[in-house]
Amino acid sequence: MIGEGFAAVLGAAQQGSEAAFSRLWRDGNPALLRYVRVVAPEVAEDVVAETWLQVVRGLADFRGDEQAWRAWLFTTARRRAIDYGRRRARRPAGALDEVPPGLLPVTPDAADLAIERMGTRSAVALLAGLPTTQAEVILLRVVAGLDTETVAQLVGRSPGAVRVAAHRGLRRLAEMLAEAGVTL
Amino acid sequence: MPNFPWPSRRVASVTGDPSLAALLAWAQFPQNAAPEMRRVGEILAALTAGPADDELTGETAALAAYRNRPGVPRPVRGARRRRRRPLFPALSAKAAAAVAAAVLGFAALAAAAYTGVLPAPVQRLAHVIIGAPTARGELTTGSSQVSPNGATGGNGASGGNGASGRPTGASPTGRAHPSPTPRATGQPSTQSTPQDSGQPSTQPTPQDSGTPTPTHSKGKPTTHPTPHGSGKPTSHPTPHQ
Helix, strand or coil, rough: CCHHHHHHHHHHHHHHHHHHHHHHHHHHHHHHHHHHHHCCCHHHHHHHHHHHHHHHHHHHCCCCHHHHHHHHHHHHHHHHHHHHHHHHCCCCCHHHHHHHHHHHHCCCCHHHHHHHCCCCCHHHHHCCCCCCHHHHHHHHCCCCCCCCHHHHHHCCCCCCCHHHHHHHHHHHHHHHHHCCCCCC | CCCCCCCCCCHHHHCHHCCCCCHHHHHCCCCCCCHHHHHHHHHHHHCCCCHHHCCCCCCHHHHHHHHHCCCCCCCCCCHHHHHCCCCCCCCCHHHHHHHHHHHHHHHHHHHHHHCCCCCCHHHHHHHHCCCCCCCCCCCCHEEEEEECCCCCCCCCCCCCCCCEEEEEEECCCECCCCCCCCCCCCCCCCCCCCCCCCCCCCCCCCCCCCCCCCCCCCCCCCCCCCCCCCCCCCCCCCCCC
């Protein structure tokens, strides 16, 4: 989060300052990647790149504070991720038995990652083991820093449903860690 | 029976944990929280950690997109280009060539007109427009040249106005008479009556119909001035023989 200087940074970026835009990008891109790596893990980098392209196109017309800015960023990323999911669903999928075992993706177990090193990627992988709605809500609340009402608008649910999904996700996360025997 | 939207006991139990709310609000994590919640807190802390190296790899592409975003003029190169070409910025090369050709053609025409080698109609036109010499064989006497309508270009000394041949009111004695007679009908009266003073009145009256009919005028007064315009005959009539 940029904080109090956000308005000045945003204004400079809208006027053409590359340094200001770079600051916005450095502040927003890691959070965007962590979010998209959960909701669209296979195309996360592409989705985030397209998100910034769209943000650049609409940057001059954006009005709002930092909360609105982050809400816009993540709303754009979510829509791009949904578009990618639709495109992927239209493609014919082959059966996994026809794919040689060497070409199959190897996904490390989330609990193993958590035991090995509790880094950011490990935490993202652990969250990816949650149901999608719960993981998405937790990421939007914690990583994006959005309040419950904004998250509710973003995902198209009521604020109460968002609270319930977030709390259930956190409980489920605690259960996963207890099952894996992770001690910090 | 109305259906009241009371929260169910299960939802209340899920959202009632203050440690979960504190985790999500990321404000004051309770110190007396359960150990599993502490582990969850550590995971959420890892989610909000500083950027890793692989999370900042796309900055160059994003900056390139930012530089090339639509609707933004190029800051330096465009300004220099504008400064170098301050004249006729909207003229294309074709338009500039057409203008140059037109200017050259007009200059050649003017030179030919001043040397008098143009055909007579064109030369006359050049004479009227740019003051070139008249065509050969035409009258070149300055202000008294014959105009196309045939009127002489005099300045009124001959009694006409130079255009319509109407008398300008100059009396034979050289004095103007601005007070016409009440009986004037708009036509210049040039005949002397026994009652008048012998001075011909050529001025139209205020009751003039507005349609001048210069029946007697062709640029000259119909009455000749006399050396003594006093209204008295200069010589006594002689009896007819």
